[in-house]
Amino acid sequence: MSKTLVIVESPAKARTIEKYLGKGYAVESSIGHIRDLPKSAADIPEKYKGLAWARLGLDIENDFQPLYVVSPEKRQHVAKLRKLAADADEIILATDDDREGESIAWHLYQELKPKVPVKRMVFHEITKDAIQAAIATPRQIDTNLVEAQEARRALDRLYGYEVSPVLWKKVAPKLSAGRVQSVATRMLVERERERMRFVSGSWWDLLVTGRTVENATFPARLTDVAGQKLAVGKDFDPLTGRLKPDANVRTLSEAEARALAEGLTGGTLTVISAEEKPFTQRPYPPFITSTLQQEGSRKLGFAATRTMRAAQRLYEGGYITYMRTDSTNLSAEAVTAARTQVSQMYGQPYLSPQPRVYAKKAKNAQEAHEAIRPAGSSFRTPDSLRGELGGDEWRLYDLIWKRTVACQMADARGRSLRVRLGGKARTGEEVGLSASGRTIDFPGFLRAYVEGSDDPSAALEDRETPLPPLKEGQRVTAETVKPEGHETQPPARYTEASLVQALEGAGIGRPSTYASILGTIQDRGYAAKKGQALVPSWTAFATSALLEHHFGNLVDYDFTARMEEDLDDIAGGRAQRVPYLKRFYLGDNGQGMALRPLIDRQMGEIDARGIATIAVPRLEGSGIEVRVGRYGPYMQRGDDKANLPEDLAPDELTAEKAEEIMSRPSGDRPLGVDEETGQPVVARAGRYGPYVTLGAENPPIRTASLFPTDDLSTLSLPRALKLLSLPRLVGTSEGEEVWALNGKYGPYLKRGNDSRSLTNHEELFTVTLPEAEALFKQPRFGRGRTPAPPLSTYKYEGRADIVLKSGRFGPYLTDGERNATLRKGESETTLTAERALEILEERGKEPKGKAGKPRKAAAKPTTAKKTAAKKAPARKTATKTPASKTTKKAAAKAPAKSTFTWAQLKPHIGVLSVQERQLVTATREQGRKVDDVAPELGLDVKKAKGMALQASKKLNQAARGE
Secondary structure (H helix, E strand, O other): OOOEEEEEOOHHHHHHHHHHOOOOEEEEEOOOOOEEOOOOHHHOOHHHOOOOOOOOOEEHHHOOEEOOEEOHHHHHHHHHHHHHHHHOOEEEEOOOOOHHHHHHHHHHHHHHOOOOOEEEOOOOEOOHHHHHHHHHOOEOOOHHHHHHHHHHHHHHHHHHHHHHHHHHHHOOOOOOOOOOHHHHHHHHHHHHHHHHHOOOOEEEEEEEEEEOOOOOEEEEEEEEEOOEEEOOHHHEOOOOOOEOOOOOOEOEOHHHHHHHHHHHOOOEEEEEEEEEEEEEEOOOOOEOHHHHHHHHHHHHOOOHHHHHHHHHHHHHOOOEEOOOOOOOOOOHHHHHHHHHHHHHHHOHHHEOOOOOOOOOOOOOOOOOOOOEOEOOOOOOOHHHHOOOOOHHHHHHHHHHHHHHHHOOEOOEEEEEEEEEEEEEOOOOOEEEEEEEEEEEEEOHHHHOOOOOOOOOOHHHHHOOEOOOOOOOOOEEEEEEEEEEEEEOOOOOOOEHHHHHHHHHHOOOOOOOOHHHHHHHHHHOOOEEEEOOEEEEOHHHHHHHHHHHHHOHHHHOHHHHHHHHHHHHHHHOOOOOHHHHHHHHHOOEOOEOOOHHHHHHHHHHHOOHHHHHEEOOHHHOOOOOEEEEEOOEEEEEEOOEEEEOOOOOOHHHOOHHHHHHHHHOOOOOEEEEEOOOOOOEEEEEEEOOEEEEEEOOOOOOOEEEEOOOOOOHHHOOHHHHHHHHOOOEEEEEEOOEEEEEEEEOOEEEEEEOOEEEEOOOOOHHHHOOHHHHHHHHHOOOOOOOOOOOOOOEEEOOOOOOOEEEEEEOOEEEEEOOOOEEEOOOOOOOOOOOHHHHHHHHHHHOEOOOOOOOOOOOOOOOOOOOOOOOOOOOOOOOOOOOOHHHOOOHHHHHHOOOOOOOOHHHHHHHHHHOOHHHHHHHHHHHHOOOOHHHHHHHOOOOHHHHHHHHHHHHHHHHHHHOOO
């Protein structure tokens, strides 16, 4: 019997499709992409390691030939696919019907090298009819789509690998640039700049409650006094807070408003005009990726990544059509299904007389796909799926179902009434007022769906606000009159929903990229959430300034949109990948971007200090400048410096706030001189907390962190010297020195590779050797201690509880299967159940060493001959710590070989000092040489190399749990 191998991207998709195929079909998953450009030097095959272009992954001189490698974690699975392919009589590549899916299919074909017929099968929904139809009508791999995806991947690699190092050198380490990511960051920064320049204007008016003779009440607002219109928000200049020069309006002071209110209360008003107009409102088009993410944010409070994760599960389960689309088209089958349900559930009057067709008007729309809708030729109602779907999936399906059904419903119809009233206050002034109402006569599609909005006032459009039947000449009483003060508001920050909307409107990005873009700009530290708003960081300001001033096209909205059009041309066969990449990277007789020559020209012209200095309008004249340094943002006035709080939004930095921060103890407070060494002792406020230093050199001879009970502003010299005496040698036990140390996770004792925690910091100075020995005799774990109670517990319907716990790395969330550490700015005191679920869905990872997953055995470290360790005095500049027992000579000859990857070591970076952390990050994460990093840290190269070895040893010990 013949056997056909069907390969899809995900295991969930494979399981669903397998149900619809009969015998003779084996369905296997590729688990996403199997190949990509090298991510690090370790990924480069041996035969390419000596080539200069291999790290980039693109052979520029050979028509940008890509170097694709199978990632280490996929090699075993690819071997499995090869074996299955060898046993098959036919292979069907059933990856998603978009450029990325086409690329995955092509990579599978290239890597598996099948000797049997290979077909390409595409579908937009995973239902029995759709799968059988796709099996019956296969096609070949579309090489144009593959070329377009290869061009996109090459563009992203060239952009990131060429521009990111510019940011490292001129702004700060670990930054990244991206073709769409940098444009999105610029949007956030430009909006924040508007907010920083904004000056609020204020005005007063009156809110009047009118009462008719029939005792019906309605609200009206004062609009003019003595024939002159009153000011409203649009009449104020956002840069000055004053009325615009051409605004012929009047402003009321608070006193005038109160006097006028008193003069109007109980008075008579006359209806001057009452104009009623009919209105109709059409339903919204069905969802595309961007509008689904926007409504997921507005209505469900989901981040874009959470929305797409739930949508992916719905698609793979066969509940909705493909969720990455920018087309609002619906198939004839879908229109029929929606109209059938409208008739059955709402009745014939609610059905649109004719089937509705929606054309996508955004730039670069691809109409080949269908909109996001419930799958199948008949839609399952949300109620019928309550027992099948999880919480997120059900809520999202409910949203998609309502939007799809509503798009084929009748228009909403109603009447709007606008009323003008006039009267005379007892002060003698003529006044004018207005009132408006809206009455819905037939709800139509609103019966099923009302669209959300980022603007709370806009949502009122779909609410009924009826007025009593008022007619011209009718008299009403001003029953109550309330003076109200108003202030103009700065432009609202972008939310995830509105940023996606802005990117889509500008033709930037694609449906498949929006969620990853939003995740990247937050993960990279360019933006952080404050409620639903995205707040750009000071680093984002410096990065955007550099790109705007020196690489303007790279963050130009129109240029970026044209790049999307160029990729569309390649996908359509109207352009070729190689000539386009040449124009972008190298230039062609003055044509194209010419990125490489541009970087070469601009590098020498970039003023790093100027770029890192950020203009803050509200600090003008104060002498205070805001800068972004290699280790974070800070303020400077003369020689005085102060770190900026990480939770302070840029538009919240006023002159008063800046003065307050500058007046705080800077940390550079001399405490005196150590009599024993003759060296100065200084108290400092560091980015990682307050500390004291000994010595005038940079770096100092010794540093020590303050205890939680210490106050930097009142710290005395004796106390500082006591802190600097740590680590303290307690004595020798079982041939090993016992040290008392203050670590990131609290005070502890260390003997060789064994350690025990102390109950409080002061024990570091008082613990005796017998006490220490008694502690070491106790088991390392479970010494009679009970686990700390959870900080909070969040309960949900249809899923496990989420618990907030206190961990080594700070508060974290867990549901027993996944853990997610809270980021800075996410307070455990204000965390809601909805936000907790969102964080766990976005960032949750299975704990390391989880049951059922064998832990990789670490290789035995090389043993070096131990040298006799001299007993160190309590406080000398040459004090040895437990981590420095091996002599320099031995360390140089036989450094401990790392048995862990950087990804495994990075979580333990907290065991290092600030300087060690900076050194290790620069060398291990950024791949820089110690020789280059040492001068930046104020170290000589020899000392820096020794520090790097020491830091590596500490990290490996921490990773081994020593």
